[in-house]
Amino acid sequence: MSALAPFANEPLAELRRAPERERLLAALRELDAELPLRVPVWIGDGRREGDAIVSTDPGAPGRVVAVAAAASAAEVDAAVADARAAFPSWAATPAAERAAALLRAAALLRERRARLTALAVRECAKPWDQADADVCEAIDFLEYYARGAVILAERDAAGELLQPPGERNVLVHRPRGVCGVIAPWNFPLAIPLGMTAAALATGNCALLKPAEQAPGCGGELVRALREAGVPAGAVALLPGDGATGAALAAHPQVQTIAFTGSVPVGLEILRAAAEAPARGARHLPRVVAETGGKNCVIVDADADLDDAVPGIIGSAFAYAGQKCSAASRVLVHEAIADALLERLAGAAQVLVVGQAETFGTTVPPVIERDAQERVARYAELAARTGRLVAGGETAVPAEGWFRAPVIAADLPSDSPVLHEEIFGPLLAVERVTGVDEACDRVDALAFALTGGLYCRNPRTVEHVIARSPVGNLYVNRAITGAMVGRQPFGGNRLSGTGTKAGGPDYLLHFTEPQVVTENTVRHGLVV
Amino acid sequence: MDPATLEPRVQAIGRDLAAALPRGGKGPLRALDEKAMDYAAQDAELRAALFRFVDVVPACRSLDDLARHLTAFLDDVGDRPPSIEAAMRMGDSRAGRAALGGAAAVGVRRMAHRFIVGATPADASAVLRALWQSGVGASVDLLGEATVTSAEADRYAARCAEALDALAGVYAGLPARPLLEADGAGPTPRVNLSVKTSALTPLLRPDAPDLGREDAAGRLRPLLRRAHAAGAHLHIDMESFDSIEAVTDLVLTVLAEDEFAAGPSAGVVLQAYLRESPAQLERLLTWTREHQRASPLTVRLVKGAYWDHEVVEAVQHGWKPPVFEVKADSDRNFEALTRRLVEARAGGAPVRIAIASHNLRSVAHAIAANEQAGGGPADLELQVLRGLGDELQAALAATGRRVRTYCPVGDLVAGMAYLVRRLLENTSNESFLHDQATGAPLDELLAAP
Known part of the structure; x- marks a missing residue:
């Protein structure tokens, strides 16, 4: 395994070259001919198809992308039982062998890249560049965690503890057991696969519940893992809605819940975890939660x-x-606020609002009608209590869940627009007297996921870094697009449990550390 | 054309040009009299500090603010020369900062002035006229901040239109300079304006070239009409690889429109550092054969100014860089493209050739290739950058070559990105000017790449 090349990010598609674009468009045509995909509840070797869950193209809601069964509570039970049965053998599989399976899955994803990209375009309306980055990140997670698990096993074997004479100390990281993965739709490939791969790499069995908006993507992921040689009992697919997720999170024999999604659902999962012992769990479930953000960009003079x-x-x-890392507020120094507002407004006005499959689209439809209505409510509130500097009246296609980008200013400081996660194309701009006032406002938020700073004075940059509570701070660049191994990603405060996906510490959350100390003194002699 | 038979002429022309370089004058790097530039060339940390400072100057609100930025950058430099230590101490008091900020502002403005001829075309008129008097043409480039909105694109287009009129006034009534005013294919305009597609549209998207092309075309067409009416040449610059498809398609589709068959004179840029530049040249040559226009298409051959950007972007994305990573490969390709251009023209392709380089060897090679293909002195335009190619410009003019100087125009805010790029490029120890300034022997400077 030491023969493994060092981790490197999967190269993004070079979409500035016409043949690359044509290749993807061809893959979309092929996919369209195949739709709808059938996604089963897939436990061990048993597949049950159904039509309780239907995902549609957000840009053309009449187009069905995937039809899936919804896993019942009984099926969740069955999946957990199956995973428990498979666990001892998967846990005992050497880390290098588990890693090899994940790397084979990465190779399969690489072969299927164009199709998977097209699927993310269709099912979640991700524009091509975003969909491509999603697939690359999915591959990155497999490659990164496969290596990470091997490194962890090697480190355990090498021993890092102090060893005084007469004492042998060993620290090992053992798998926790069954891991429920509850995934979001906005990174329909990378995030579910990242959480699943971390569980599998460390020897846990994983039960993946993809978002109900993206069962097609989830199905492709489990198929790749199975084909790559991950044992049938080690990974199951449990499509479904909130009820399936709740059953999984509350199951007393699930040791770990890896979750990415909203704060309310994250809190429910934490509550269920606290109650698990009362339902018969003989462990404290560990919750690896990545929740929302209210991300601010500070712009100094x-x-x-x-x-x-x-x-x-x-x-x-x-x-x-629609990213938890997306910029939601801009806190700009009053000296340049007018110039910035004018340019932001003009730049927002030229953004192409259109179908995800059209190259050049920046603002695709939002995921579903509810989201469209939610964003509209915040935009109306912003217009009523503040001032819209962009996007008030831009026309959008009638069919599909489109929302034109909106930039709002002059909002009251207690406006929900400034404090709640909107998860849509709405940006609020506020004037501040300087970076300290901006830092105060950032610090007043409960969320602390990403943040940005545009500033060219190195002393000011240091100062803002020191005052910033966020998990990922970006200086003089965009605040989205974290890459595996480069920007380990995850928020603090209400934004998550403080884990860093795609970073060196992430796998530890899926392990139970155990220390064994053996006395090697016999009759006063070290033997 | 056989490079081997060309070689003796390249060497002879190179020696003639070297002999014609102004004597006793300051070299292009030594001309940057700021001590800071000397430091910058020697010390990577100081170089970074200096450029980060120059970059932020227009955004500083006061001399005090300027001084605070300067000392903050210098503070990050580990090993500071005594004069920089003195500057740091000035930063400790308000009066000191005012003095330090004032000195720094003057220094940066002087630096900028070497590369940027004036804030407006009118400001630049004295320089442009003096160049013309000394037998040197100009291509004016209007510097600007990035275009991110339609209003900014409209303003840039309006500035270009005004510049065409203003330049017509600048050049009116100046004496004839036959070498600059006609070549074998006919008359060539005095007024020459370079425009940037990225300034003509906020919609350049690497993955959607049509978007930017169509938006920019809407602003380019009126400029072409204006240039035609004013008898001016309009040159569309090339920028980073991200926009190459949009820019190339823009020029070739708009110039192919019937309306522009009669004019104006126009041109494109070919970047020799691009691996695919030979194929791009073939595309251009095919186009010139298929689209007969009153004025042949001018192809300005450059090495390319975005090398660092291209390499960094490619590495960050996991791509093979579109540029040659070894400088000698670019130099060799530059010569191959030069020969292809002069041969194609000799073979009847309606194309004008502009060779833009400060590399004595590349320039001498182009002159020799043009001669060997039967071109006269007016048939090969040699282009240099204001502030960097001043000596070469003088040598070329003195030896009877057709020379044009690229003259950026704009205020300090608008010009900062250009200035920093020029400064970085030319304190790089990979550049020809650096080798020349540090006294590399002529044989080495003229050696085939």
């Missing part, structure tokens, strides 16, 4: 607006702002 404007616009509106 000396910022280079030529960089700041595209960086903020991209962070706020790419994929219609």
Whole structure:
């Protein structure tokens, strides 16, 4: 295993070259001919198809992308039982062998890249560049965690503890057991696979519950893992809605819940975890939760607006702002606030609102009708209590869940627009007297996921870093697009349990550390 | 054309040009009299500090703010020369900062002035006229901040239109310079304006070239009409690889429109550092044969100014860089493209050739290739950058070559990105100017790449 090449990020598709774009468009045509995909509840070798869950193209809601069965509570029970049965053997499989299976899965994903990219375009309306990055990140997670698990096993074997004479100390990281993975739709490939791969790499069995908006993507992931040689009992697919997720999270024999999604659901999962012992669990379930954000970009007076404007616009509106890392507030020094507002407004106005499959689209439809209505409510509130500087009246296609990008200013400081996660193309801009006032406002938030700073004074940069509570702070660049191994990602405070996906510590959350100390003194002699 | 038979002429022309370089004048790097530039060339940390400072100057709100930035950058430099220590101490008091900020502002403005001829075309008129008097043409480039909105694109287009009129006034009534005013294919305009597609549209998207092309075309067409009416040449610059498809398609589709068959004179840029530049040149040559226009298409051959950007972007994304990673490969390709251009023209392709390089060897090679293909002195335009190619410009003019100087125009805010790029490029120890300034022997400078 030491023969493994060092981790390197999967190269993004070079979409600036026409043949690359044509290749993807061809893959989309092929996929369209195959739709709808059938996604089963897939436990061990048993597959049950059904039609309780239907995912549709957010840009053309009449187009069905995937039809899935919804896993019942009984099926969740069965899946947990199956995983428990498979666990001892998978846990005992050497880390290198588990890693080899994950790397084979990575190779399969690589072969299927164009199709998977097209699927993310269709099922979740991710524009091509975003969909491509999603697939690359999925591959990265497999490659990164496979290596990480091997490194962890090697470190355990090498022994890092102090060893005084007469004492042998060993620290090992053992798998925890069954891991329930509850995934979001906005990174329909990378996030479910990242959480699943981390569980599998460390020897846990994983039960994946993909988002109900993205069962097609989830199905492709489990298929790749199975084909790559992950044993049938080690990974199961449990499509479904909130009820399936709740059954999984509350199951007393699930040791770990890996979750990415909203704060309310995250809190429910934590509550269920606390209650698990009362339901018969003989463990404290561990919750690895990545929740929301209310991400601010601070723009100091000396910022280079030529960089700041595209960086903020991209962070706020790419994929219609549907990323937990997306920029939601801009806190700008009053000396340049007017100039920044004017340029942001103009830059938002030229963004293409359109179908995800059309190259050049920045703002695709949001995921579903509820999301469209939610964003509309916040936009109305912003218009009523503040001022819209962009997007008030931009026309959008009638069919599909489109929302034009909105930039709001002059909102009251207690406005929900400034404090609640909107998860859509709405950006609020506030004037501040300086970076300290901006830091105060950031510090007042419960969320602390990503943050940005545009500033060219190194002393000010240091100062803001020191005052920033966020999990990922970006200086003089966009605040989205964290990459595995480069920007380990995850928030603090209400934004998550403080784990860093794609970082060196992430796998530890899926392990139970055990220390064995053996006395090697016999009759006063060290033997 | 056989490079081997060309070689003796390249060497002879190179020696003639070297002999014609102004004597006793300051070299292009030594001309940057700021002590800071000397430091910058020697010390990577100081170089970074200096450029980060220059970059932020226009955004500083006061001399005090300027001084605070300067000392903050210098503070990060580990090993500071005594004069920089003195500057740091000035940063400790308000009066000191005012003095330090004032000195720094003057220094940066002087630096900028070497590369940027004026804030507006009118400001630049004295320089442009003096160049013309000394037998040197100009291509004016309007510097600007990035275009991120439609209003900014409209403003840039309006500035270009105004510049065409203003330049017509600048060049009116100046004496004839036959070498600059006609070549074998006919008359060539005095007024020459370079424009940037990225300034003509906020919609350049690497993965959607049509979007930017169509938006920019809407602003380029009126400029072409204006240039035609004013008898001016319009040159569309090339920028980073991200926009190459949009820019190339823009030029070739708009110039192919019937409306522009009669004019104006126009041109494109070919970047020799791109691995695929030979194929791009073939595309251009095919186009010139298929689209007969009153003025042949001018192809300005450059090495390319975005090398660091291209390499960094490619590495960050996991791509093979689109540029040659070894400088000699770019130099060799530059010569191959030069020969292809002069041969194609000799073979009847309606194309004008502009060779833009400060590399004595590349320039001498182009002159020799043009001669061997039967071109006269007016048939090969040699282009240099204001502030960097001043000596070469003088040598070329003195030896009877057709020379044009690329003259950026704009205020300090607008010009900062350009200035920093020029400064970085030319304190790099990979550049020809650096070798020349540090006294590399002529044989080495003229050696085939």
